Amino acid sequence: MTDTSTPAVFAEPTRRVPGRWIAFFAIAWLGVWMAQLAPIQKLLPDQVQRQLGSSSWVDSVVAFGIISGLSGVCAIVAYPLTGALSDRTTSRFGRRRPWIAAGALVFALSLMLLGLQTTIVGIGAFWCLALTGFCILTAALTATISDQVPVGQRGFVSGWISAPQAIGIILGVALVTYVFVGALVGYAAMAVLLVLLVLPFLALPDAVLPAELREAMTVRGVVQGLWISPREHPDFGWTLLSRVLVNLGNAFGTSLLLYFLEFGLRDAHADDDLLILILIYMVFVIVASLVLGRLSDRLGRRKAFVFLSSAVQGVAALLLAFVPALPVAMVAAGLLGLGYGCFLSVDQALATQVLPDPENRGKDLGIMNIALAVPQAVAPLFGAMIVAALGGFAGLFVLSALFAFAGALAVARVKTVR
Numbered sequence: 046m047t048d049t050s051t052p053a054v055f056a057e058p059t060r061r062v063p064g065r066w067i068a069f070f071a072i073a074w075l076g077v078w079m080a081q082l083a084p085i086q087k088l089l090p091d092q093v094q095r096q097l098g099s100s101s102w103v104d105s106v107v108a109f110g111i112i113s114g115l116s117g118v119c120a121i122v123a124y125p126l127t128g129a130l131s132d133r134t135t136s137r138f139g140r141r142r143p144w145i146a147a148g149a150l151v152f153a154l155s156l157m158l159l160g161l162q163t164t165i166v167g168i169g170a171f172w173c174l175a176l177t178g179f180c181i182l183t184a185a186l187t188a189t190i191s192d193q194v195p196v197g198q199r200g201f202v203s204g205w206i207s208a209p210q211a212i213g214i215i216l217g218v219a220l221v222t223y224v225f226v227g228a229l230v231g232y233a234a235m236a237v238l239l240v241l242l243v244l245p246f247l248a249l250p251d252a253v254l255p256a257e258l259r260e261a262m263t264v265r266g267v268v269q270g271l272w273i274s275p276r277e278h279p280d281f282g283w284t285l286l287s288r289v290l291v292n293l294g295n296a297f298g299t300s301l302l303l304y305f306l307e308f309g310l311r312d313a314h315a316d317d318d319l320l321i322l323i324l325i326y327m328v329f330v331i332v333a334s335l336v337l338g339r340l341s342d343r344l345g346r347r348k349a350f351v352f353l354s355s356a357v358q359g360v361a362a363l364l365l366a367f368v369p370a371l372p373v374a375m376v377a378a379g380l381l382g383l384g385y386g387c388f389l390s391v392d393q394a395l396a397t398q399v400l401p402d403p404e405n406r407g408k409d410l411g412i413m414n415i416a417l418a419v420p421q422a423v424a425p426l427f428g429a430m431i432v433a434a435l436g437g438f439a440g441l442f443v444l445s446a447l448f449a450f451a452g453a454l455a456v457a458r459v460k461t462v463r
Contacts, residue, residue: 072246075216076240078210106301123181128407128411132405135255139250140251148180160228220235288396301438312371337390347463351392352453358380359446363446
């Protein structure tokens with residue numbers, strides 16, 4: 046039963062979204078993930094390595110990590126700020142659509158300009174700008190789940206964020222490796238595909254916020270809004286902590302896989318074997334995110350799925366740490382995909398159910414999204430430092446497992462969601 050005292054634009058959605066909405070949502074995310082992950086996995090490391098010349102791989106990863114870390118700082122600012130602005134947008138096109146369009150354009154133009162850079166400073170500056178566009182776009186996209194998708198459908202719909210991520214990484218890397226070869230052509234191709242794949246979602250309706258319901262926005266208010274008291278909203282705090290820990294664990298386990306193959310396993314076919322590992326990872330992410338996301342909807346349970354998915358990722362990392370061999374890495378890739386695919390879909394649904402305030406969904410989900418973007422951004426830098434300090438990859442993967450297990454324990458503390 047709907048609370049008639051709540052304005053429609055802020056009310057919990059009750060009407061199921063149709064297949065057309067889900068299809069356009071998934072297509073948009075495919076474009077987003079290709080545009081972000083192909084640069085992270087292939088274009089950006091190659092571009093940095095070319096500028097450093099014959100420096101050691103550790104120097105290359107540290108330089109790449111510094112760039113990623115700076116982009117993570119941009120994400121910390123862009124996610125909640127964009128969310129807060131979209132919460133208060135009174136455009137006739139809706140609250141989220143203008144920001145989806147703006148984010149896609151900033152992201153795409155930045156990628157094109159990034160392909161022209163010939164200095165480390167230029168590469169860093171335009172990657173930070175590109176990731177800012179990514180944050181603007183994805184902050185608005187994820188807010189549409191809370192705005193339009195009923196609770197009983199959110200696990201399945203959230204699966205269509207993670208399944209395209211798995212497809213996007215293998216498709217994007219394959220395209221820039223074998224079809225659109227070279228930095229300039231590769232970045233331009235990802236930018237064009239991003240815009241083309243986001244466009245269909247912009248044709249869907251978006252609720253308009255009446256001007257009289259818009260909350261005043263001040264710099265002080267935005268800064269204060271970034272703090273959500275874990276004492277007053279403990280379930281939001283535990284969910285956020287779990288998300289930080291699990292994503293950091295996953296990032297430690299996956300961000301240096303190419304270097305692990307090349308220098309840890311002395312694999313003469315590291316590039317080809319990386320694609321095989323990504324393919325295995327992709328298959329399990331897709332299956333887990335869609336099947337287990339829908340199962341969590343049917344059972345009305347989230348915590349158990351998030352707990353088990355986090356623990357499975359920890360087991361996969363321990364396999365990489367203590368049995369460093371290519372066949373074992375393939376098994377670990379499958380377990381990582383199974384765990385992370387389930388985690389991405391169900392945890393996203395869980396996050397939408399612990400938001401403190403329906404009027405600030407965009408801002409609060411923006412804070413949640415920081416826990417997704419920042420660990421991925423800082424992991425290469427800290428991962429390289431850990432490998433260099435410990436003289437190998439085993440310590441890195443053990444640390445990855447510990448973060449994953451800690452994330453499982455954190456989500457077990459959530460009380461209001463089963």
